[in-house]
Amino acid sequence: MKIALHNERPEEAQLRRLMDDLAVEAGVQPHLEEPEADSSGRVIAAYDCGRLIGVGRLVDTGAEAGSFECTLLPSYSGREIESSMRKLLSARRMCR
Numbered sequence: 001m002k003i004a005l006h007n008e009r010p011e012e013a014q015l016r017r018l019m020d021d022l023a024v025e026a027g028v029q030p031h032l033e034e035p036e037a038d039s040s041g042r043v044i045a046a047y048d049c050g051r052l053i054g055v056g057r058l059v060d061t062g063a064e065a066g067s068f069e070c071t072l073l074p075s076y077s078g079r080e081i082e083s084s085m086r087k088l089l090s091a092r093r094m095c096r
Contacts, residue, residue: 003048003081004047005084007043007088009045009088015052021053021074044085055070057069057089068086
């Protein structure tokens with residue numbers, strides 16, 4: 001399967017479904033930080049055949065400024081998706 005990465009905030013319905021999928025796979029209700037609705041390029045979404053499987057973002061404020069946060073379905077771990085998301089967001093930040 002090929003994973004598509006989009007440098008934009010996912011739709012609200014997709015985020016809710018991701019939360020539901022995380023709850024099913026992990027057996028708990030995880031906390032997903034709401035990605036900011038801006039066009040700064042600090043949010044990246046991962047899709048598998050149109051299904052949202054993860055969201056990553058760069059934190060710009062507070063004590064964690066410059067850090068990367070990622071939420072990814074456990075069934076997709078170990079496939080270097082998170083590291084690809086981090087690299088793309090970091091490269092985009094450097095180009096600005």
